[in-house]
Amino acid sequence: MRAWRFAGGFGRDNLVLEPDETPEPGPRDVLLEMRAAALNWRDLVVMRGEHRRSVRPPLIPLSDGVGIVIAKGEQVEGLGLGDRVCPAFYQHWQGGPPPPDLGRGRLGGPLDGVLATHRVFPADAVVRVPDHLSDPQAATLPCAGITAWSALSDPAPVRPGEIVLILGSGGVALFAVVLARAAGARVIVTTSSSDRAARLREMGADHVIDRRTVPDWAGADRVLELGGAGTLNDSVRAVRTGGTIILVGNVTGNRADLFLPPVLTRRLTLHSVSCGPVSALRALVRAIDRHRLDPVIGRVFPFRDAPAAFDALERGRIFGKVCVSCQTEGPT
The missing domain is CATH 3.90.180.10 (Medium-chain alcohol dehydrogenases, catalytic domain)
Incomplete structure (x- = not known):
């Protein structure tokens, strides 16, 4: 060998x-x-x-x-x-x-x-x-597949009609698009590439957000936080009251300066998955x-x-x- x-x-x-x-x-x-x-x-x-x-x-x-x-x-x-x-x-x-x-x-x-x-x-x-x-x-x-699966299964399985916001278009994110669509969820994906945006729409994403021109998003039931320190506060602003942020990756940094009041007052759930x-x-x-x-x-x-x-x-x-x-x- x-x-x-x-x-x-x-x-x-x-x-x-x-x-x-x-x-x-x-x-x-x-x-x-x-x-x-x-x-x-x-x-x-x-x-x-x-x-x-x-x-x-x-x-x-x-x-x-x-x-x-x-x-x-x-x-x-x-x-x-x-x-x-x-x-x-x-x-x-x-x-x-x-x-x-x-x-x-x-x-x-x-x-x-x-x-x-x-x-x-x-x-x-x-x-x-x-x-x-x-x-x-x-x-x-x-x-990659199991991480996306866990992010859509924990702490509760994704439901048909649930709004799922996926940050980025890397390997786990693309898996999550495919799995969330199969579960009947509405899928929103952020990207900074027009070419990737077109590919994501072809895959069935309901909405693709160019994060270079649209810095604020809101109303998601579940956010797949794939970025880490650099995007965690964006995810807090994007999720609805009572919603869930699934912590998956940390490609933008390991230490986050998290603004706690919206997490506490809006009863948000921060849940991590590790494969x-x-x-x-x-x-x-x-x-x-x-x-x-x-x-x-x-x-x-x-x-x-x-x-x-x-x-x-x-x-x-x-x-x-x-x-x-x-x-x-x-x-x-």
Whole structure:
């Protein structure tokens, strides 16, 4: 097998392609031949060495991927050779309340991720994916897809007719547009790009707001706060009295100067989501299969060019998910 690793340290220059022994599955494990991987903003944070101290090199990056079961342990039931599955982002969180050591089980840091030709995972931490999805589409489900799903499911499921405001047009935001529309919600999206605005309307967004010219929005039942410190007060102004702000991302900063009076007097709910358990991945897969939903793919890089995929995500010019094919030429 071959795997991309942050070897001597973090940073793009330390991301190297290394040969390794193909692992053997334990009694309750499956061996996957990886087909595709997808990048998230979190992967840039890891690459920059800005994650918690528990995330250390050497490390195989990326949490989102899909593979084919090519071997399994003798105690594995319910999965067969040839099944196409995604490993869950949280390998140790099956369902219910999050465990106290939630951060310990994350793929792509501190656990080795999926940017490899072969990987072994516990059988109870992988989920079969819908047949209609391509490999890159299926690869986007474990973190980006589940984060959007959780944002529309917690603390209560989105309702038909509910007004959902989604900040931005990144990977999680595009998933949220697709899922919210399938649930019958009215979808409003903010963007600063006229090209992206047109694409978002094609995807079914009811309204697209150019945040460069329309700085104030109001009346949403639920706001998916994907920006962080720089946009949190905008979300407070945008949500209706009694509404909910779902804290998802922090790409604009980690520390927010939050003006509290409207939060207190308007009885707002601030609720955070951090991906979700294996049970949520199964629920997402059922919804995608039932509604025949298609994640939006922007570009797929060949395995040998994986570092260029990090560069592309960092530049932020691609509409849709940035993915890497894990198929290689020649021996692995």
